[in-house]
Amino acid sequence: MKQNSTLATVALIITSILLSLYSPAQNLITNSNFSNGATGWNGGCIVEIHPEPVYGGPNASNYVTEIDGETCLDQNVCIMPGFTYQLTFRATRRADANTPSTASISIKVRGNNSNTNYLNQAKGFNNTTFNWTTQSYTFTVPANSSDKTINIHIKDNNNSGTFGVLLDDIELHPQTDMAINGASSAVLNATYNYSVSNGPSSGITYNWSMGADASTATSTSATPSTKWTSAGNKIMSVVISNSSCVVATLTKNISVAGALPVTFTSFTGVIKDNKAALSWSTTNEVNNSYFIIERSINGRNFDSVGRVQAGSNSANNYSFSEINNNSSSYYRLKQVDLNGTFIYSAVITLKNAGSSREMTIYPAQAVTTIQYVIANEVQATATVQVFNMAGQPVISQKEVLSTGLNNRSLNVSHLAAGAYILKLQIAGTGVTAVKKFQKI
Missing domain, CATH: 2.60.40.10 (Immunoglobulins)
Structure with a gap:
């Protein structure tokens, strides 16, 4: 690396x-904020564009247009049939004594080929101070429409004078x-x-x-x-x-x-008889120094449990093993470069397949109790169960096993005569012991 x-x-x-x-989202309108003057807007309309303060607004760097008895907006837009579109713009009545008390505009969207009116709305504004509000309209062009373009036309609705409604930020978006x-x-x-x-x-x-x-x-x-x-x-x-x-x-x-210093082509493992065996393969090794093997019991907090030096080839096979008595564990590899930088492999989860352990029970034909004898390396809790021959549990209890040889008794006096299975599982180790006995 x-x-x-x-x-x-x-x-x-x-x-x-x-x-x-x-x-930015897909705005289909050309020059929607009039930063390029009247570019994109024409269609026979007179387009009037000035900085906001000309109309009583505060922002000298913002250019807007006015819709009145002499002006309008017109633009053809390329679209796709089968979509629902949203037309939005900011608008405010020009706050002037010469402006009608309710200044109204007409908003029309028409298919250029079919001549279908997809939108035909009127909107009035009666604000007495300069106050932008956002207007929003939706329309759908059917999937079977012949229209590839639409015409957007906004004009004055009730005014022949030269004072009307100010517009800005005219946008058209497909809703999806x-x-x-x-x-x-x-x-x-x-x-x-x-x-x-x-x-x-x-x-x-x-x-x-x-x-x-x-x-x-x-x-x-x-x-x-x-x-x-x-x-x-x-x-x-x-x-x-x-x-x-x-x-x-x-x-x-x-x-x-750039290419990673090591490519992991496989990383697998198994836990059996309380021993974890890991193996992994690599390719494209460049400047690889060694691997740290890390283990976790919760999948979040990892501890180092071993180290394997890098191979001498560009592609190598590796293995590692350790004693592991946990019922399940998470493993990952930390690959370290010659310069100390590192990457992690994916995390694998391994279940302990457990191991069988010899257990002695007597008498083989029990009347009231049976004795079971089992050795254990450390103190641990065990689950002791008795099953009938139909596989149904008839006794289940916990026992704490001490280090060394354990000789315990189990009351079976209440069981009906017949054959039974005694099963003992030691928690956290995967160790299981099974013996058959007869109740008479």
Whole structure:
């Protein structure tokens, strides 16, 4: 691993996440805040744009438009049938004595091919001070519509004068935004697949640009795949078009990290007879120094239980074993580079398969009690059960076993005559002892 490559990888991932969080939603309106003057707005309308203070507002850096008896707004927008859209804007009555007490505007959305009116609303404003309010309208273009573009037209509704309603931040969004699906973090020379979520199933073309040093630089597939041959932050984009115009352009930031110092191809283990046996395989080892084996009983807090030196080849097989009396354990590997940097493997969970232990019982034919004798390494709690031949428990109790040889008695006087199984399980060890006896 190169110096600080782990930190660099983390930084790339964080950058990618932040960029994704703050990516703008899909606003289909051109020049929605009038920062580029009247660009995108025409359609035979006179468009009047001035800084807010011209109309009595406080923000000199904010440009707005006025809808009155002489002005209007008109724009054609590329859309996809089968979507519900939300049209929003900020509006306020121009607070002037010459403005009608209730200034009203008309908002219309019409299909350019079908001439269908998808939205036809009037809205009045009677505020007496400069006060922006957000207006919102929704409409649906059916999936079978022939419309590839719509016309948005906003005009005065009841005023022939030159004082009316101010508008700003006019936006149109599909209610279900499309997005690029796929990994935001990648590793050199590994292949990744991408697609567009919520995109229509037909009538659409895709033009992908996969970013710098991508093995597949461009694609027209709905589900392209690619890999990158250099590390760094890559910008992927896709232009989505219908047969008439560009519907949307989506982007995604991909952080491509350098190859890891070790690739774990397998990591497995088993616990049997209170002994844990682990094995793992690697490939692409570069500057690997050693592995630390870590164990946990809760999956959160890990302790080091062993160390294995790195092999001499680029691909190696490793093993490790230890005594483990726990009923279950979690293991992970900490791979350490020559320069001290490290990575962790995935965590595996192992169940103790347990072991059988010799137990003596007498008499073989019991009348009132039986004696059972079993040795134990340390003091522990055991569950003692008696089962009938149908597998049903008829006795169940706890016993504390001491270190060394344990000779205990069990009352069976209440049992019906017949054959029974005595089963003893020592907690935390997986040890089980089983014996058959006869009640007469």
